[in-house]
Amino acid sequence: MRKKILAIIAPLILMALLLTACAPGATPTVGPSPTPVVVKETVVVEPTLAPAGPVTITFWHTYNEVSPENEMLVETLIPMFEEQHPNIKVESLPVPWEDFRRKLLTSISGGVAPDLARLDIIWVPEFADVGALTALDEAMSDFDQYKDAVFPGPLSSNYWAGHYYGLPLDTNTKVWLHNQEMYDAAGITEPPQTMDDLVGQCEAIKKVNPDAYLFAADGTWAWVTLPWIWSFGGDITDLDVTKASGYLNGPKTVAAYEFWLEMYNKGCFAPVILGSGIDPWSGFAQDLYASIDNGPWMYPIFEAQFPDKELHASLFPAGDGGSINVVGGEDIVLFKQSEHPEEAMEFIRFVLSPQYQLKMAEVGQLPVRLDLIESDYIKNHPYCGIFLEQLRTSKSRTAHPAWQKMDEIITNAGQLILRGEKMAQEALDDAAAQIDALLEQ
Amino acid sequence: MRSKITGDSLTAYAFLLPGFLFLAVWIIYPMLKALQISAYDWSIMPGQVSEFVGLDNYVRALHDGLFWLSFKNTLLYAGVTVSGQLVLGLVVALMLDQITKGRVAFRAVYYLPVVTSWVVVSLLFKYLFNASPAGLINYLLVDILHVLSAHIPWLNEPETAFVAIYSLGIWKGVGWTMVIFLAALQSIPAEYHEAASIDGASSWQIIRLITLPLLIPTMILVMIMLTIGAFQAYIQVALITGGGPLHRTEVLLSYMYDRAFTDLDFGYAAALSYVLIFVVFVISQLQLRFLRSEPMY
Amino acid sequence: MVYSKQKLVTNALLYTLLIIGAVITVFPFLYMVSTSLKGPVYVFEYPPRFMPPEPTLHNFVVAWTSKRFDRYFLNSVLVTISTTLLVVLFSSMMAFAFARLKFVFKRPLFYGIMIFMMMPAMTLIVPQFMLASTLNLLNSLSGLVLVYVAQNLPLSTFLLTGFLEQVPRELEEAARIDGASSWTIYWRIMLPLCKPALATAAIFSSLGAWDEYPWALTVLNDPLKRTLPVGIAAFHGVFYSDWGLVFAASLIAIAPIITLFILLQRYFIKGAISGAIKG
The missing domain is CATH 4.10.280 (MYOD Basic-Helix-Loop-Helix Domain, subunit B)
Structure with missing residues (x-):
């Protein structure tokens, strides 16, 4: 009798073990489904089998899954690359922006990092610092050729502790975008030149619709607050990034936050800045928010989502420090865990080619190659110009492995100030002390 | 005789084996592993050394204001939602017990939120409690019912954000308590009530003096189950407020998750998990005592 | 009057x-x-x-076609069916042992099952994540199924044990006299007798697997492998939410559950009562 039970149980255990065993990272489904799964948009996910056939490299990025950028990448550019390199297959993986850092770090810890990633420029120091990235200036024999071909600003975001850990992929900054219908209704004839203009504009907007707002942003993190801090003449740390005291809590930074508080209390800034409400894009599209500051990617998105709405761009309003916004953009990095670094570097060369850069420019990604800025395409482009102009004065966020924590401290300080729980000076004193402690480590 | 027992045991173990294999690999081993991790400043990066810190992570929790806040928030969530579900579920059950027609239909309707996914209802409530005048709750309370004079940015303040989170917890759970109470009510022998009404007791007196006392064991059981359930709260917080503003709506699990997967502080997160496991363990001991003293219904 | x-x-x-x-x-x-x-x-x-x-x-239409929701749906169906089959099979076997067989350490083992049933599943997410990463199970649907089975086994076992204990002794004894093995008794007598309880257990396991969010969110990277809850949450972006789409997707996700509930209301309610379990 026992034998019989064993005979019945054994297959069950086997089945359980099989379930466990037949589960390498790339197997797409359990159960009796065919292995290669073809989905529309021609993404082909194949299990990474023995490298008999072409080599597959994985490329993670934060292009929105359903976006013109992703479509361009997956339907035009990757096929183009694969045609030029029949021995390499590129698997593109879009990850939501808010999950990206966590997914990357946990994947590195699990040994399943991708070969390549398009990384926000501000994250490169952190990933380089944990030892996850390959120093491209050592690994790529022709690195200097690419180094000389791109803008020095975006390039410098790849530099950490003596090495370049990536190459710039695209660059951007934010400009002032306004809702023409709301401006017209309020009798506003031109976009704000200075911070002082904002006060009057807000009154005009509120007169037409008390539930409308002059400006909306989706949080108090550095990406949102820095343009105001800098344009007011303030800063976060000294140039060498050794301390925040005297900068983040200096009089100019404090003045920027006090201006914010005043605007918020008057109902000029939408409450979504504290975390909830109608998001800036929808509010802008629905004539609730008269202006936002945002990047070039907005154009293709708006065209797709809100075809009736036109975007009107101007420079960020100037304060004592000038009109300064944040430099954004992404770098392409190669992970140490990559099993096919040579093939991956081939893809890096491809994304830095004029061909790739121009194609991506069509969907709102500003190119990083010096030679392209002079090209007719860019010169005649409907909206690249204003961003390039803003980029002349834009500044970069602090390059430091602890940026994520610094940003959280800045975010919290902004929250405390706008909620009226701490005076600007007090909140920024505390924040500066916390950042000082971080920088000392 | 002896060999028979062993034989029986072997048969039984054979039946238990496949299931226990799963439990051993995915629950028991992780429990032990968590204990180990919690004693380290755990580095998840390959090739980096984790430092043994003994009980430091637990001590750290004691001094961590955010941990205590998330603990307090969890207790408050439990307190408010458990009593809300208990009272409303009981009231609905008592009403359903009285009526003769449509009981099954009502029961189905009230039970609907219970079977709906947390992700869906959390997003739904986030939408209902939108800060703008166009948010449905704002519109109902201000423009229709005139209960409030101004539109509230519900999710921007911890107090009002918890109103949204609590209402969701109660709304989703009332159906469950109702079903349990209804079953208990219908198992009360009809003679009790008949005897009382012959004595001239009013319906309210019958409920107060006979029905409710008979329901006390059920109430305790429901209360313990709901409390254990309340400690599982994560999705509603993660999706409605994300723990914000300023981590002020964090509950234990959302805080633990944040430490683990935003800060990658696995050691500390594991220690926090153990604190939670301990709390739930204590509550579940009460529960087990009640399960043993059945029958309940 | x-x-x-x-x-x-x-x-x-x-x-x-x-x-x-x-x-x-x-x-x-x-x-x-x-x-x-x-x-x-x-x-x-x-x-x-x-x-x-x-x-x-x-x-x-947008949710189903261009947003790959068809794919998430299929993933959820596969994960739910695999989980449910494994849970029902293994938990009924365990329940049979607990309810009908005598063996050493029965009480402590059953006590363990009850503790696992009450422990919040998410507390083990960190070590489970590390284990999954060691076993190369990150970013795979099998990684979901294995953990979901473990998560749902205790509850289901508890539920079925309660039911099997009520089956009269006589049936089993008669079969034993006829020389039936324990497996035959389990498979031929007990399982057919407790079909309603199995249905209840199956419903609760399916609900658990269909709705699970934190584990899937943590281990899945590839959008093509997303299950419905992760897919819905992803529609709700941090910067911009197309609420119409979020709710269309949500309705697609809850429709099967609501249908199941309307058809099998009896089992849902029975499960809730007999195990005092919450969906």
């Missing part, structure tokens, strides 16, 4: 209150349906309109 009039008033009051409660309960669902039928432009209109002016299925 007076009595019945009073009774009439009481009844009217009861039904009024019950209907008000029912309206509060279903209203959010109806609003979700109404929002999903609006175009993106109307989603945050003031004043909010309950009936969409020009109802359209546009959001459902």
